[in-house]
Amino acid sequence: MFALLMIALLSANVAEAQKASKYPLVSISPLGGVQFPMGNLTDSYDASFNAGLEFALRLNRETALFLNGTYYNMPIKDDAIGADAYYIAITAGPRYVFTSPKIKAQFFLEAGAGVYIFNRGDYTINAVTIPSETTTNFGVNVGPGVLIPLGKVADLIMKTKFHYTFGDEPTGGSRTFLGVVLGVDFKL
Numbered sequence: 001m002f003a004l005l006m007i008a009l010l011s012a013n014v015a016e017a018q019k020a021s022k023y024p025l026v027s028i029s030p031l032g033g034v035q036f037p038m039g040n041l042t043d044s045y046d047a048s049f050n051a052g053l054e055f056a057l058r059l060n061r062e063t064a065l066f067l068n069g070t071y072y073n074m075p076i077k078d079d080a081i082g083a084d085a086y087y088i089a090i091t092a093g094p095r096y097v098f099t100s101p102k103i104k105a106q107f108f109l110e111a112g113a114g115v116y117i118f119n120r121g122d123y124t125i126n127a128v129t130i131p132s133e134t135t136t137n138f139g140v141n142v143g144p145g146v147l148i149p150l151g152k153v154a155d156l157i158m159k160t161k162f163h164y165t166f167g168d169e170p171t172g173g174s175r176t177f178l179g180v181v182l183g184v185d186f187k188l
Contacts, residue, residue, distance in 0.1 A: 026188040029054040033181035035072045044080040048073040064095040083121035090115045111142040116165040137167035155185040
């Protein structure tokens with residue numbers, strides 16, 4: 001909610017700022033990629049796809065804020081007991097962009113925090129049905145990325161992020177996974 005409020009407040013002057021700026025201050029990026037379970041998640045789940053949408057607000061040449069919503073599919077392994085699951089992550093945070101006049105691509109490092117909703121479907125063991133489970137926990141993420149110019153209205157965005165959720169996993173630990181995404185960053 002804080003990130004939404006910040007974006008709303010800062011975007012009030014976006015039109016004026018864009019006129020005086022060399023780069024757009026607001027962008028939207030549809031993203032897709034693959035996620036790799038780590039830690040305790042590797043015991044039960046296979047790697048699979050992810051898809052999301054990200055909004056970014058460029059504050060100046062080096063810094064930006066982002067708001068990201070992503071679906072992470074977690075299919076159950078063939079030899080594991082349980083059901084397919086998924087995460088829905090809604091995170092926000094700062095992005096630091098490393099710029100150079102000699103390189104058109106812009107490398108960045110970002111860190112985010114937010115809500116991770118984990119849902120596991122119901123399944124049956126020995127004629128006993130285990131009900132579905134949904135938990136909502138706080139989580140953080142961090143990772144590098146790159147923006148590669150495609151033209152005046154869009155950039156190619158690629159990034160890798162390590163996700164760590166604090167929570168009440170039945171085994172007592174946290175849940176971690178790695179997400180790799182590719183998308184198109186449309187400048188508004």
